[in-house]
Amino acid sequence: MTEDAHEAAAAVAVDRPGADGDPTDAEATALACLEAGVAAALPARVVAASISLDGDTLRVGDASYDLTQFDDLFVVGGGKAADGVATALERLLGDRIGDGVVLVDEGPTEPADDAAAGAVRRIRGGHPVPTEAGVAGTARALELVRAADERTLVLAVVTGGASALFAAPDPAVGVDALTETTAALLRAGADVAEINAVRKHLSRVKGGRLAATAAPATVVGIAISDVVGDDPGVIGSGPTVPDESTFADAVAVLDRYDLDVPRAVRDHLGRGERGETDETPGPGDPAFDRVTTHVIATARTAIDAAAAAARDRGYEPLVLSSRIRGEAREAGVVHAAVAEEVATTGDPVEPPAVVLSGGETTVTVDGDGTGGPNLECALAAGVEFADPRSPLAGRDCAFLAVDTDGRDGSTDAAGALVTPDTVADRAAARAALADNDALPALREAGALLVTGATGTNVNDLRLVVVEE
Helix, strand or coil, rough: CCHHHHHCCCCCCEECCCCCCCCHHHHHHHHHHHHHHHHCHHHHHHHHHHHHEEEEEEEECCCCEEECCCCEEEEEEECCCHHHHHHHHHHHHHHHHHHHEECCCCCCCCCCCCCCCCCCCECCCCCCCHHHHHHHHHHHHHHHHHCCCCEEEEEEECCCCCHCCCCCCCCHHHHHHHHHHHHHHHCHHHHHHHHHHHHHEEEECCCCCCEEEEEECEEEECCCCCCCCCCCCCHHCCCCCCCCHHHHHHHHHHHHCCCCCCCHHHHHHHHHCCCCCCCCCCCHHHHHHEEEEEEEHHHHHHHHHHHHHHHHCCEEEEEEEEEEEEHHHHHHHHHHHHHHHHHHHHCCCCCCCEEEEEEEEECCCCCCCCCHHHHHHHHHHHHHHCCCCCCCCCCCEEEEEECCCCCCCCCEEEEECCCCCCCCCCCHHHHHHCCCCHCCCCCCCHCCCECCCCCCCCCCCEEEEEEE
16 A cells, blocks of 8 residues: 555545535634544554654654564554554564554454554454453453563553453453443543542553563553543553552542442452552552553644644634543533634634644533533534624634544544534523433534544544634
């Protein structure tokens, strides 16, 4: 496959089912920025930008590895971008890769045509909760690295979704109990640090345990971040990173939310709290003497590319924040307020302008409708845009909110694009928000954005576009 063909294959197609007519200038700009942002975060792009091979020297970020010092090179890991990263590594390293296993969500499950045939096996796991197939696949990856020695190089791929896809529950816990506990934590609204404290202590791969299993091999973590702050210990629950949480922390999380979890989980965490089970390896553990972890793409990767696309189209881009979090519908109102300020005062940037943000908003579920954080964010902004008293009334402006993996919550939509004309009935839209039912409301308005699985995940991308 030629480089031109690779670029074509990396294109992001955005469908707007039910949208009427040609897009306005603001809508067209928002869509162009979205396509540029997601494309920039695709594995082929970020691996090419961060990882190179010069003779026998493999460079990952600012680190170099002399491949003549290794007898074996393995690729293991998982996540929504793991398939693409594995393909890019196969393309780069060819038959230098001796074996590998990555756990994937969906998409191609075979190496690329020009890759080393069969070098890295793709196995489908489960997301957002683990499955038996994912656990079996992760066990194969652990079996592979367990045989590694000091002349083995392990490339550990960790991307968004790896916490569920790359799963190896302790035998005393089992996959059913792990799945039930993960679901309970998600329903309770526990934050990612709390969820990880529990998951790391139920796992044989998370919280640095993958690196410990591979020791004394040289382990190179290759991460694509889907978490606010880009902490490698949080991405995919940190399989190659020292863990600072403890069994006691995990027990405290379950107690804090008064969760009714399987007896096997409580028993296992209790044994750990009493010192009867080994802790996850922490800072200073010799297991990490030959381990480095490199974050090769983050929310800023998509945001910066989208900003560049806006600039190329003659707009003044401004990055609001890559760390937006909190209630999704409230974030939508805030972004609408920013659009109003741009339109009326030229602050924080003069129109024509594009204001960008990233991060991860959440939804407090009180209703029984269908939606996701970006859909709620967009619908809430649309309600504000449609206020006849708004300075945006009759103006060409747009707001876009998507999840860069192409799946917002449990829906098939990536997100939505709204303008002052999107919401015809503000009361009905508010009722849809109250019932957490943003998807049908936005579908009826022709505001949904559908990309399918993009093959990457650097969290949410939001764009406010205001014309002159």
